[in-house]
Amino acid sequence: MDPVLEEFLSDPAADVSALHDVARIKAILEQCARDGRAISYSELLLNLGFRFTRPKMRGQGWWTGRADYKGEWTGPQAQAHIRQLQDGIFTYWQGRPV
Template sequence: MSEAGLLADPQEVRAILVAAAKAGEAITYSEVLSFLGHHFSRPKMRQLCKVLSYVDDEAACRGEPELAVLVVRQSDGLPGQGWWIEGAKAHAYTGLWEGPKAQKLIRKLHKAAFDYWRERS
């Protein structure tokens, strides 16, 4: 995927997500957009998802854990549909995108990112 036409510089988004991982915290879509100088809107969130996909593709090439999973909905602390479409498949997860099983998977992935980046602080 090319960086051209993305909402934000993937390196800037990566830096925001690495900082969140080092702090051991998930971050909401609204917070990421705010850091990038945007107000939350559904179109902006969808554009952000394209950048998140790019960031994760690059992380995979470096052997790093995914970071897009750290970006969650304010309402329930879970990633949105954009992450689940590819993320669930990547983790062979076939359950619901909400509820206890989804939360268990996301906690596991958050912990992997938190542990990885905490060790690199």
């Protein structure tokens, strides 16, 4: 097993089945979108009952899978790209006209 995953899943206080609770995760993400606010990995993990530690969350997250953005992962250009994506998501889930 991947050492990072093994460390993550070895949290004795965590209910590992929460990671597979698609309906629960979907509801959390949709509520955040309706509220017009972003949620961090750490906040989502806390909502699922996991303690957040840096070693558990390594790498660049969702940036590595993006095909629609080729710039730096930090800085003004990245922030503008994220704002644009979030604005579209918040508009959709808040039922506002596009």
